[in-house]
Amino acid sequence: MISMILSSFSRNYEMKLKTTIAISSLFCLILMSTAFAANSVKVSVISPTVKQGEEAKAVLKLDSAPNGLAGYIIKVSLGNREIATILKVEFPSWAKLYNSSIEGSSVVLKAVDLEDQIKPGATNIELATIVFGNTKQGESSIELLIIRMDDDSGNPINPLVESGKLVIQGIPSTPLGLPFPALIAAVVIIIVIGTGVALYARKSKSRARGLEQSSLRT
Known part of the structure; x- marks a missing residue:
């Protein structure tokens, strides 16, 4: 038993x-x-390439939001601060409440989806566009730090981060060693001066002939 x-x-x-x-x-x-x-979600930067002196725009994107997006706080900074500064930040239309704090070559971005436009399952979401100015020849990484990002339920989103690159190309030089804009300006000045000299010489000859004919008559 x-x-x-x-x-x-x-x-x-x-x-x-x-x-x-x-x-x-x-x-x-x-x-x-x-x-x-x-x-599995990822925040990345569309890396810009521009010529020296031109403005450059770097677009931040979130590839997907399985549970929607309530808002974020992100810091963006340049690894090489010598080649550009941040002029301004452009936010997408869904960000009805936003703010940016720029300090030279870095900025802290804040945005909130007040009207719940970013629905669960949304993809290819634009977060912000960083506009760089005072560009000088060189390269720099565009580094991202996700300080906070939440879904529609208030749960944290911990995305993978893919840094970008800012490439500033130098202005090509001519065989004389001058940049193209400087060469064009020099050519225009030479043409203007040459035309002026030619007109002056023509008028001088005309005046000399007039004086000569006048003296012969007398």
Whole structure:
């Protein structure tokens, strides 16, 4: 009798243990899939290439928002502060409440989706456009720091971050060593001066002929 009770107890224990292990495994899988989904989104920068002296625009994008986007706080900075400064920030239309704090070659961006325009499942979401000026020849990384980003339920979004690059090309030089704008300006000045000299010489000859004819008559 005792052996039967022990055998029944053993079978029940094994069944409960297997059930517990199965539930725990399922729970772990759910947690892993949730974490993967949270980290599978990415914030990246469209890297601009411009010529020296031109403005450059770097667009920040979130590739997807599985649970929507409530808002964010992001810091953007240049690795090489010598080649450009940040002039201004342009925010997309969905950001009804926004702010930017610019300090030379870095800026802190804040934006909130007050009207819930970024719905769950949205993709290719523009976050902001950074406008660089005072550009000088060289290259620099565009570094991103996600300080805070939340979905529509107030849960944190921890996206992967892909830094960008700002490339400022130098103005090509001519065989004389002058940049094209300077060469064009020099050519225009030479043409103007040459035309003026030619007109002056023509008028001088005309005046000399007039004086000569006048003296012959007298």
